Amino acid sequence: MVLPLLATQRATGQRAMPARDIRPDLYAELEDGSALYRIRPNGDTIPVEWACATYDFIMRNDSASRTIYTITGFKRNGYRLPLHHWKSWRTFSTDAEELSSESRTDDVTLIAGDTLSFYRELLWEDRRPAAADSMAVPASDTLSYSVELVRSSDGSRMVLLDSMGAIPCTHSTGPGVYGDRPIMALVRFGVPLRFSATIAYLRVNVYRNGKGSGKFMRRETPTVALWRKLNNSYWVNYLGQWGQLFAQTHSERPDTTGNIGRLAVRRSWYASSVAVIEFSENEAGGSTCVAISDVYGRILYYPFATSASEACERVMMHRFDESGTYLVNLFYDGRLVKSASVVVSR
Numbered sequence: 001m002v003l004p005l006l007a008t009q010r011a012t013g014q015r016a017m018p019a020r021d022i023r024p025d026l027y028a029e030l031e032d033g034s035a036l037y038r039i040r041p042n043g044d045t046i047p048v049e050w051a052c053a054t055y056d057f058i059m060r061n062d063s064a065s066r067t068i069y070t071i072t073g074f075k076r077n078g079y080r081l082p083l084h085h086w087k088s089w090r091t092f093s094t095d096a097e098e099l100s101s102e103s104r105t106d107d108v109t110l111i112a113g114d115t116l117s118f119y120r121e122l123l124w125e126d127r128r129p130a131a132a133d134s135m136a137v138p139a140s141d142t143l144s145y146s147v148e149l150v151r152s153s154d155g156s157r158m159v160l161l162d163s164m165g166a167i168p169c170t171h172s173t174g175p176g177v178y179g180d181r182p183i184m185a186l187v188r189f190g191v192p193l194r195f196s197a198t199i200a201y202l203r204v205n206v207y208r209n210g211k212g213s214g215k216f217m218r219r220e221t222p223t224v225a226l227w228r229k230l231n232n233s234y235w236v237n238y239l240g241q242w243g244q245l246f247a248q249t250h251s252e253r254p255d256t257t258g259n260i261g262r263l264a265v266r267r268s269w270y271a272s273s274v275a276v277i278e279f280s281e282n283e284a285g286g287s288t289c290v291a292i293s294d295v296y297g298r299i300l301y302y303p304f305a306t307s308a309s310e311a312c313e314r315v316m317m318h319r320f321d322e323s324g325t326y327l328v329n330l331f332y333d334g335r336l337v338k339s340a341s342v343v344v345s346r
Helices: 003-007 096-101 226-231 233-242
Strands: 027-029 035-037 051-062 065-076 091-094 115-126 141-151 157-166 177-179 184-190 199-210 216-224 263-267 274-280 288-294 299-306 313-319 324-332 335-344
Touching: 051 141, 051 199, 065 141, 065 199, 065 226, 096 199, 096 216, 115 141, 115 157, 115 226, 157 184, 157 199, 184 226, 226 233, 263 324, 263 335, 274 288, 274 299, 274 324, 274 335, 299 313
Parallel strands: none
Antiparallel strands: 027 035, 051 065, 051 216, 065 115, 091 216, 115 184, 141 157, 141 199, 157 177, 177 299, 263 274, 274 313, 288 299, 288 324, 324 335
16 A cells, blocks of 8 residues: 555654655656646546646636636647746736746747647636625626747747637626637647747736736646546536537528627738627627637637627627638527628738
8 A cells, every 4th residue: 555655664763765756657747846646536547648737817806706717738749848937836916917927838849740739718706605696796807818839039929829818797697708719628739840940938928908906816736637628518518508609500591680789890901810890799688609610610719708798889809820711600699690701811
């Protein structure tokens, strides 16, 4: 047995070797030298690469709610990319700019064909008692999160890998969100030939814009394979109920009876790969979702979604990764009400 060895002492007075030294294969070492025990309570042994250093970026909206952006599982070709100066269970709070500069992986020399990946999710936590569910919990700030590949030699962005955020709200069901992907997503990026032999790192940027005075707090935690949630029926159902997967098949025609909703899409004047999307939220107060698909109806991006609308007009911009023809679709309560096409070139 391993555990009794921790408390065993030889008659000579020498201390017994820690279990981790006796069976190092049973532990996965993290960036700060700490380790996770690989044997789970059910007896399964987890792969070493499932043990991950993780960042939680926490913003308190008020005493009753907070927004948590979690990012973990930074890898190259399936092997962990260490987080720079990460220390298990450390927390600190500072302004967004300084926090962004310190939230990154170690340097890595890129090779064409490499696959960089990470998992991230956004949580809005309602901390009120159940009896207060009908009360409004305002969130006054726009919170934004992005991940970019950065050239080590000069600190310049090579490519934006992912972006998402939460917008202000006054209703009780949480803020609306926008982004390139659903609120829980595994992001992958294939390194192109032009980046080969470049020394770079992945950086997480956080932003706050609004009337609030709060600062981001970063919590550094060890976790185990959070991306496996995406294969769990509970979390798949959660995504569907929350509203990020409201979009139904795009083979249906928009129901424009009574001229419901407004949607206008145009290319930006300063970048042909950027589309400007103007739309109205659901006047009935139900869910609103903007989903972008290809011409075959496959959903690619979710620039905006909220489970409770404020009946207002919004203008958002979305940057496309590739040239092509896309459909921008507006959904109210899971029903397609408007659709527009846009041609993108890069």
